[in-house]
Amino acid sequence: MLSRDQVLHVARLARLELSDEEQQRMSEELSKVLDHIEKIGELGDLDDVEPTAHVTAVENALRADEPRPSLPAEVALASAPESDMGGFRVPSPGPAPA
Amino acid sequence: MNEALSVTAAEAAARIRAGELDAAELWHRYRERAAADDCNAFTWVASDGDPPQVAHDAPLAGVPVAVKDLFCTEGVPSQAGSRILEGYRPPYTATCVAALAGAGAPLLAKTNQDEFAMGSSTENSAFGPTLNPWDRARVPGGSSGGSAAAVAAGSSPWAIGTDTGGSIRQPAALCGIVGLKPTYGAISRYGMIAFASSLDQCGPLTRDVTDAALLLGAMAGRDPCDSTSVGLPGPVELPGRGDLRGVRLGVPAELTGEGIEPGVLASFNATLDLARELGATVEPCRLPHSPHALSAYYLIAPAEASSNLARYDGVRYGLRADGAADLLAMYTRTRDQGFGAEVKRRIMLGTYALSSGYYDAYYGRAQKVRTLISADFKAAWERFDFIATPTAPSVAFELGAKTADPLAMYLNDACTVPMSLAGIPGISIPSGLSDGLPVGFQLAGPAFSENALLDAAFALERAIGFEAAPWRGEAAEAPADGEDPGRSEARGA
Numbered sequence: 001m002l003s004r005d006q007v008l009h010v011a012r013l014a015r016l017e018l019s020d021e022e023q024q025r026m027s028e029e030l031s032k033v034l035d036h037i038e039k040i041g042e043l044g045d046l047d048d049v050e051p052t053a054h055v056t057a058v059e060n061a062l063r064a065d066e067p068r069p070s071l072p073a074e075v076a077l078a079s080a081p082e083s084d085m086g087g088f089r090v091p092s093p094g095p096a097p098a
Numbered sequence: 099m100n101e102a103l104s105v106t107a108a109e110a111a112a113r114i115r116a117g118e119l120d121a122a123e124l125w126h127r128y129r130e131r132a133a134a135d136d137c138n139a140f141t142w143v144a145s146d147g148d149p150p151q152v153a154h155d156a157p158l159a160g161v162p163v164a165v166k167d168l169f170c171t172e173g174v175p176s177q178a179g180s181r182i183l184e185g186y187r188p189p190y191t192a193t194c195v196a197a198l199a200g201a202g203a204p205l206l207a208k209t210n211q212d213e214f215a216m217g218s219s220t221e222n223s224a225f226g227p228t229l230n231p232w233d234r235a236r237v238p239g240g241s242s243g244g245s246a247a248a249v250a251a252g253s254s255p256w257a258i259g260t261d262t263g264g265s266i267r268q269p270a271a272l273c274g275i276v277g278l279k280p281t282y283g284a285i286s287r288y289g290m291i292a293f294a295s296s297l298d299q300c301g302p303l304t305r306d307v308t309d310a311a312l313l314l315g316a317m318a319g320r321d322p323c324d325s326t327s328v329g330l331p332g333p334v335e336l337p338g339r340g341d342l343r344g345v346r347l348g349v350p351a352e353l354t355g356e357g358i359e360p361g362v363l364a365s366f367n368a369t370l371d372l373a374r375e376l377g378a379t380v381e382p383c384r385l386p387h388s389p390h391a392l393s394a395y396y397l398i399a400p401a402e403a404s405s406n407l408a409r410y411d412g413v414r415y416g417l418r419a420d421g422a423a424d425l426l427a428m429y430t431r432t433r434d435q436g437f438g439a440e441v442k443r444r445i446m447l448g449t450y451a452l453s454s455g456y457y458d459a460y461y462g463r464a465q466k467v468r469t470l471i472s473a474d475f476k477a478a479w480e481r482f483d484f485i486a487t488p489t490a491p492s493v494a495f496e497l498g499a500k501t502a503d504p505l506a507m508y509l510n511d512a513c514t515v516p517m518s519l520a521g522i523p524g525i526s527i528p529s530g531l532s533d534g535l536p537v538g539f540q541l542a543g544p545a546f547s548e549n550a551l552l553d554a555a556f557a558l559e560r561a562i563g564f565e566a567a568p569w570r571g572e573a574a575e576a577p578a579d580g581e582d583p584g585r586s587e588a589r590g591a
Contacts, residue, residue: 007446014404014449015411017430018136025263026446027566029504031107031156033447036505037393040467051465052472054296054326055521056283061325074539088413 001031099252099569100127107255109307111159111202113198124255125149125204127505128162132207132253136440137229137238138309139247141167142208149204158316163203164254166245167211169195170289174205177242178291179213179223182436183416185578192289193324194258194300196315199314204303206254209244213438214407215265215293217241218510221501226379229497230273231568234537236494239510245303246273250334252569256304256313260290262297264490264514267526270303271489271538274528274566276555277303278310279514281545282521283328285314286321294402297395297433297518305567307527307556311336314548335549337556343377345554347541348482350385353513359492361532366488369529369539372561373486383478383485387470391516394471395465396508397451398519399453403441404448410436443504472520479544484554487513515531517542527553536566 007027010020018026073086082089102110102119124204132143144162151322165171168178170188176185191199212222218230222245230238231251238247242259246269249257259266263278270277271590278301285300290297315408316335321327349370350364354363370380389528411420412432422428437445451460478485488508500507517524522545529539543551 002450002553006450010446010450010453013453014445015408015429015433015436016437016445018442019434022439024320024441026443029443030447030450033443033505033508034397035111036508037396039558040390040393040397041152041459042464043387043390043467043470046466046470049466049469051462052519053465055472056281056326056328056329058283058326063322070214071189078189079186079415081412081416083313090413091425091428 002034050072099568100379103127103131103252106305107161110161110255110311114159114161119353120505122149123151125160125162128206128254132164132248135251137230137231137234137247137251138226139209139244139251139253140164140207141177141210141244142223144206147537151178151201152202152204154582157325158198158202158312160202160204161255162206162209163198163313164184164207164209164248164257164472165195165205166242166257166259167208168215168291170291171195175208177212177218177224178215178507179225180436181224181417181438182410182432184224186416190289193286193321195289195318197317198258198313203316207248209242209248209257209259211244212241213441214291214403215241215260215262216403216440216444216506218264218268219500220244220269221497224436224438226499230494231450232274236496236535237569239272239490241265241269241495242264242303243269246270246275247278247301249273249275249305250568256309258300258313258317259303260293260298260300261518262293262399263518266301266303267514267524267538267540268510268531270526271528272494272536274536274564275303275305276307276310276316276525276527277301278525279517279523280314280318280548281523283326284320284330284372284548285317286324286327287433288323293404294382294399294400295406297399306524306561307337307552310525311552319490330548331546332549334552337552339553339557340560341376342542344436344555344559345378345484346482347373347378347380347484347486348383349380349486350383350388350480352385352483353487353516354386357491357509357512358488359532362488362490362537365530365532368541369558369562370486377466377560383482385474385485385516387467387474390521391471392508392512394464394467395511395519396447397460398468399460400444400448401451402448404452407445413525424567440504456474468519471516471588475520475522475544483543484551485542487540487542489540491512493532493535493537513540521545523548523551525551527559527562528553529562530564533568
């Protein structure tokens with residue numbers, strides 16, 4: 001069972017603001033899904049099994065480090081909710097910590 | 099429906115090349131049909147202007163294509179079914195979409211989908227659910243439900259979608275069309291809005307296997323912009339096999355028993371009988387770890403998603419919530435307003451699985467289970483050429499039937515997720531009807547076996563002879579009372 005406190009902690013990590021109602025629902029729904037998922041515990045000791053992060057045999061795919069044309073700044077900024085002086089404008093992060 | 103629209107894309111291309119059909123006329127007819135769609139299959143349809151110019155000798159001859167919303171298309175809304183990207187018009191086009199245009203398949207429309215491809219019913223779209231053209235009270239499957247519905251309704255000659263855990267194969271099954279998930283890495287993911295990067299793969303949704311081969315051939319290849327793309331070992335050949343002599347089919351007990359609807363199982367077994375008649379050997383096999391595939395998938399995919407979706411922060415594109423006092427409040431409020439319930443659920447699940455103290459027990463363990471699942475398939479390939487399963491455990495279900503129970507929705511993916519985790523190709527072809535609704539038959543093969551897989555699917559397709567399609571009988575199926583259940587809800591876009 002995922003407690004409301006755990007839900008709030010994870011929501012903070014995920015940068016999600018959840019309403020009270022969402023927190024309650026998330027706690028119930030995620031607990032049910034986790035109950036199912038935890039069946040992988042039944043497989044016992046997997047210490048000798050290598051994890052798979054990637055399925056194809058590609059190891060490194062490097063290209064020559066040469067300058068190429070890229071998106072012009074004004075095009076990259078065109079979809080921004082707010083831009084200024086050639087950059088993305090955001091609200092202040094708040095006062096610097098003391 | 100106009101006769102030119104009743105033929106497959108391959109046939110239309112052949113007619114254009116022979117001078118029997120005008121590409122511009124085909125474009126206009128499909129554009130009109132797409133604009134008149136009543137299944138909410140589309141999020142954008144090309145405007146009624148001049149058709150794009152296509153070179154006379156282009157391999158796809160000007161037969162237009164519908165593309166899932168999550169593919170970036172320059173200057174055309176690309177929203178991944180999400181409020182957080184509403185109205186977003188990217189400054190560039192996905193490699194695979196550009197490849198299709200270059201091969202002579204111009205962009206006809208963008209198709210509806212579950213938000214960020216998270217779902218199995220296309221009910222998680224911010225732009226309203228897509229309806230199944232076989233029965234508008236039912237879902238088309240998902241997450242590429244708009245692409246599947248568009249092809250089944252005859253509103254697009256063919257379409258592309260993405261498959262992370264079944265999102266091409268399952269909607270193809272529920273809409274009675276062909277859907278192919280290629281080997282991971284066969285097609286570039288550049289410009290494909292990411293869900294779970296180690297699993298996401300683009301593929302075709304088509305009327306038949308030949309059309310799927312044509313689209314695959316036009317898209318497969320290595321792309322310098324996607325370092326995980328490897329292409330295919332050789333050119334994609336047009337399938338033409340008439341029998342299955344010498345082909346060994348394995349039928350895994352774990353994916354063909356419990357949880358599969360009787361009508362689906364009956365159609366599956368009848369198709370196995372046809373395979374035997376075509377000369378295949380059909381024998382039971384084991385994929386002993388596949389019952390754990392769903393658990394591993396629902397840890398790995400959300401974990402990758404939680405990381406991929408961190409980019410939606412209201413800074414560079416998409417939605418930004420108004421009135422936040424500081425940067426952190428702007429992030430959290432934007433994400434609360436922009437993401438739907440299922441996306442939040444998966445971000446939460448993935449963040450939890452990756453968080454300190456839980457990583458080893460969840461994400462780390464799931465990656466080990468992934469190794470075991472791949473090993474199951476590798477062992478199977480020593481005895482079999484292909485694995486056969488039903489594509490989905492049921493036929494299309496009613497709208498709303500599973501929205502209140504996330505786990506019930508996830509169980510739809512039980513037969514498709516093992517192949518996704520192993521990165522191997524799988525194709526769904528229609529095998530018949532159960533209660534008047536289409537059933538999908540899945541064939542999966544070793545990595546990079548696409549040519550052989552398409553050939554075997556082609557032989558089976560011919561033997562099955564599945565001809566039913568909603569667009570064939572549309573005059574007879576107009577609702578008598580003029581009311582279309584679920585339709586008003588679906589017009590949210």
